[in-house]
Structure formats: structure tokens, C-alpha cells
Amino acid sequence: MKVIGQTPGPDAALAVETLGMTMRFGNFTALEDVSIRVAAGSFHALLGENGAGKSTLVKCIMGFYHATSGQLLVGGREARIADPRDARALGLGMVYQHFTLVPSLTVAENLVISRLDTPGVIDWRAERRALDAFMAAMPFRVPLDQQVSRLAAGEKQKLEILKQLYLGSRFLILDEPTSVLTPDEADEVLGHVRGLCAAGEVSVLMITHKFREVTAFADEVSVLRRGRLVGQGRVAELSHARMAAMMIGAEKEYVPAARKGSPGAPVLELSGIRATDRSGLKQIAIDSLTVRAGEIAGIAGISGNGQMELMEVLTGQRATSAGEIRVEGAPYRASRAEAQALAVRYLPEEPLKNACAPRMSVIDNIAFRSFDRKDGRAAFWLSPRSMKAQGTDLIDAFRVKAAVPDGPIAALSGGNVQRAVLARELTGAVRLLIISNPCFGLDFAAVAEIRARIVAARNAGAAVLLMSEDLDEVMELSDRILVMSEGRIDYEVAANEASLAEIGHHMGGHA
């Protein structure tokens, strides 16, 4: 059957292969010599942590980037892809993490307008016939007359995939297709995708970091770490532990940072916390979590498993539907007064967004904890002179490289914003320090320094809760390691008894 106006493309699943794909941005090598073969009609998973090079690889395939060196074979023939339109003409399609559907249009309108050759006047009767025939040939359907904004997330994801098939894609890249879906929806969608592969309709390359989905649906898997291909194989022959080991790296000796003293009384206690996540579909459920004085409790986990939401609950940015937070035995609702009285301090992720007023000066931002207090009492009048004196001292003490201390904090580099916020948060008595991804995107020197300051706070008797996607960081800093997966804490181990394989297994979720 010929769909009206559809570009003639390949009529069966395409094999796609990269040969020695390398991508450099200046001095930085994002991708080095990666060769992956996705056989026609196979479901191939691409595993890796954040920043491992997964997105770079697929962007090279789709023509968003031009690889520094290496070849791309489509259907066994060398293909040169200058831009995404070329990729589309060859039958390569991509489903992005965020939806690219137009909410107020119906399903049918979305499909028709996504074609490059939509006619000037649309003959809806003929289009409907063609769409009905198309839907009838698919293993799953979405109601054509429904407005997209009324579809559930799973339906939208199905529609994104249907749209690619409607456009004639025979090789599909799915970028974390289940990140906004519930587990049941995810299983349904991926089951259908697998069915399409088995029927020889498409080949699929799926970016993911969920082991469960890899074992349940994929045929083959490739693992990237720091831009290199570190493992490849048939899914049936690989265990979760093996995949986790490839993703995280070889088992190595961790040298815990120098520390002294032993944990004291509980400072932070969470019980029965319930909250909904960003998508509004999943629950964050922390039954019990305790952090003691003089210890660092590290929460490991793959991003998107509820760490960000937990941080938002602790900072008061996200409402809870149930449960209680106690600090030193007193109920805690993260108000400014409570944080001040109980000496609770934060270093959230993306501090420029979550802990700063970007256009205010570095000095002002450093003064946020203290500007309205004088000698421990509330004060009405600001004292610009003492603010400036204190800010300048802290800028020196924490070695914040701020060319203009009176200039906006947004002008500083990421590491210096991090140092400035730490300078503010670690000044004065600190009973509880809550930190999320403190070293994300920082250079080596900044990382070492910030970690040293966190350990120093612990040694001084503060209770520290550290959430990090960087497992090395959690292993190095923590006295006790917890693993968060699908909104829950489901594993806990003392740092000196921790095994990377066991932690990796829990990070991937149980199969």
C-alpha cells in the first residue's frame, strides 16, 4: 500500500553500523573509536552513565554532529549524513526524551503535519482512509481523533513511535523512552517495540540506563564509559552484575578520605515520606532514613530514580503527601527560621538555579544566610560594609575566583559558583549538611577541594547526607552507603563492607 505522498524509503528493517566513530570537541574527546553494529530487525540497547557519550553517538548517527572520524554504514552501504533531513530520507528516525508532539492538535493532525510533503489543502477523507489503513497494520494504535494533550504519557510515547513508522523510518533511535512512563506503561511500549523488531519492521537502538529493560527486551547491548566502548554482547549471555561492572568500571581499591571520630546521635530522621515525582506519575517513598552526627551517608543511584525529588523534599521545594522529617528530634519543614535555628545547610545540584539569585552579586549571594542578622539577632537594616567584609573574606578563604565580587554571580564558572555557595553554607555552626551532586561538571582540582571540605565538615561533627550519581564519589566520601532505585531506598551497607558489584546490582533495580 502506498500512503499518499510518502517518500519512497526502504521497506524493511535497516541494519546500521558505526565504524571507529570518534568525536572531539576541541581538546575533549566525547567519543573514541566506537564501533557498534545493529543488525536488521534487532533491538539493541546502549548503556552508559551520564556523560558516557551515548547522546554524542546517536547525534553523530542522526546528523546533528559530524563525527571527527569514522564511518556510518546504513543497510551495508556507506552513508554520509550532513543533517537530520538526510537521516530522515535514508529511513533513520529518532524519538526524543521530550515529546515533540503538538498538544492541541489531534493525533491525525499531528501525523499529517509531520510529513514533509503535506499538501496545501488537506483532503481529510483520503487522509483518514490512509491513516486507518496504516493504524490497522500496526501492532498497537492510538485513537486518531483524540487531542494529544488528553493522551496519557504512555500513549504519547506510542504515538511518537507510530509517527516515526508513519514517516517511513526503518531504524529507530529511542532516547530513554521510558523516563516519563510508569513501569507498566514502559513494559507495554517496549513490548510493542520488540514485536515490531521481531516482525522485521524496524531495527532499534535504545539509550537507557535501566538494566531491567535491557534484559527484558533487548537482543544485544553495547556499553559506553567515558566515550569508549567497554563492552558488547548478547543480552542473554550477560548478567546484571556484569553489565553494571562494565558501566561503572573495573573493581578498584577506594581510598576513603582521611576521617576521624565516629558517628554520634541521629541528626536527620525521615519516616514514611511520600511525594510525587516531576512527571506526577511515580511516587517517592522513603520509609526510614537516619543520618547521624559525624558521618557521611551517601545515596548512590542512577539519575532519575528520585534523588532529585528527595533533595527537593528536604529543601522544602516539593510538597510531601505523607511522612515526617525531624532534625535533632524536632519536626522540620525547611522554613528559613528552622534552618537557621537547627543549623541545616544545603548544597543543591545546579546551585546557580537552586541556591542563588543569579543576577545579584557574589557578595550578596554569600550573605543570604546572614544579611538579616546581627550578633545572632534579627536585624532590619542591612550593613553593606560588614556584608562586603565578610563576603571578601569568604571569597579568599574558599578561593572563589571572582574577578568582580560586586558583579553578578551568574558570571562565575560552575566550580566557582559551587565554591561560593559552599562558602556561604559552611560558615558558622553546621549541624546538618545536605548535598546533591556537588562535583558535577567540575574540573579535577575543584573536585578534590570540594570533597575535602565536605569531609572536613563531617570531621567537625556535622551530619552529612550526600546524594550523587557519581558512584566513585559516594564510595570515596561515605561512611555508610544507601542505594536509591525507583523512588525507594532499597539497600544499605557500611562503606568498609561495600562491594561495587552488589551496589551496581541494586542501582539497576531488581529484575
Add this chain to the structure above:
Amino acid sequence: MTTGDIGLWGVPIAVIGGAIRVSTPILFVSLGETLTERSGRINLGLEGTLVIGAMTGYATAVLTGSAWAGVLVAALAGAVFGLVHGLVCSLPKVNDIAIGIAMMLLGTGLAFYFGKPFIQPVAPNLPAIPLGWWSDLPQVQAALNVNVLFLIGLALAFAMHWMLRATRPGLIVRVVGDSSDAARAMGLKPAQIRTIATAIGGAFAGVGGAYLSLYYPGSWNEAISSGQGLMAVALVIFARWNPIACIWAALLFGGAGALGPALQSVGVTQGYYLFYAAPYVLTLGVLIATSSPSRAMAGAPGELSITK
């Protein structure tokens, strides 16, 4: 007079006639604004465009002796105003509402400045079709004396409705108005499409202005619009960005506007001034009644700066 005396029946007939007469410019402005807002921009400057359309249309009709030439020039002037608004708003970090207010003041100011010499001369009027020929009653004949532009406005409303549903340009306008990201993913240029939609919307408002000066009230003066352009922008929200609903909104507004004069004509002497405020009270009431603090407005284009 006995033949023409129909008592209180005169009120509904006058209201119907008034609705048709008064609603035409409002219909044109709200259709133009619907198109603009469907593409994701708000053009508050249509009040100024309406006045400049009235002035240029009247002046052209005076100078050429042709009312239709006036309508054409008014449409062109409106398109230029829309184009300026669209182009300025395409620059980064420019707020469409602020530019709209500036364009409104600029439009009225320019119209008053260049329109001074045309307050005295008399221009030819636009033709009307006597659809009341079947009746002997002069009131009915007067009420159903329908201007051609009203009929054109009705046709345009249906055409726009069809265009938004069943043509490629129509779907593209809706895509751009609802999601810039999706539009870019399709390789469309949102700023360019919005600018074109704003220019066409401006042309509509210009024609509305020509109706004001060339048919009803039918002369050029500085108080000609009395805020109808702004009301029309509000009516678009009331009409839920639907061209067909714009017809009803405009008729309702026009009918409410005719209520005061109609009551006065049948001899109601007390309090009829209050009825002159009816269209404004009605608009306010309807907007309050149809909005909700908790749920988002149905049908609102996702890229509008008031709904984001």
C-alpha cells in the same frame, strides 16, 4: 405615525439591527486577532490599527471617490502595522504585549495627526444590501439594511475556520502557536510564521477601521473607535480562539451596544445611560464566568505569553 408604531417590538428589532451594524468592525478585529494569537503572539496594538484603518480608508475614499479603494488602502495600512509589530517581536527578548501597547499609541497618534484635514470632507459610503425589502415596517427595513463588509466578515470567519482545520498553512499556524519546540523539530521558523500571521491580522483590523469611517458611524473623527479594538482582543479569549465563535461574540457585543439607543428610541428616559455600558459589563461578566483559577483555559494556544 401609526404604520411605523410597533411599540416595544421596536427594541428587539433595533437590537438585531444594531448587532449587525456595530458588530462588523469587532468581527474583523477579533478574526485578525484570532489568527495572530493562534500563531502564538498577542497584538494589543489592533486598537491603533483600527483607528489608522479608519483614517486611511476615509482619506483614500475622499481623495479617489471610491469607498472600496479606501477599504483596500486600510487593509494595506493595517498589514504594515501588523508587519512592524511582528518584525519587532521577532527580535530576542522583546515582549509582544509591550510592543502592542506602543503600536496602539503610535497608531492613534499618527491617525489623529494625518487625519486632521479629513474631518470636514465627506467620503462616499460603502454599499449596503436591503435585506428587509419583504417588510413594510421601516424599522425592519432599517435593521436589515446589511453592509457588504458584514457578509464578507461572515465568509472570512468560516474560511478561517476551514483553513485552520484543513489546510497546510492552517495546521502550521496552529503548530507554531502551540509549541515552538515541535515547530522547530519540524523545520518551521516560528518567528517568520508569527510575523506573517500578525501582518494578516493587522489587515483584518484595518478593514474593520474602514467600516467604521465609511459606513457606521460613517465619518472620520478622533473618537471613532472608542476602544472597540481593545474589546475585540478581549472577545477573542471569550470566543476561545475559534473564528466561528468570534461571530457570536461580536454579535452579542454589538447587540448589547444597541440596547441603550433602542431603549431611548421607544421612550425609556430613565437610566438608559446605564445600558450604554452594557457591552462592557457583558464582556467583563462573560470573561469572569468562563474562566477558572484552577484549570487552564481550554483552547488557548500554548505559546501565548498570557497563558504560559
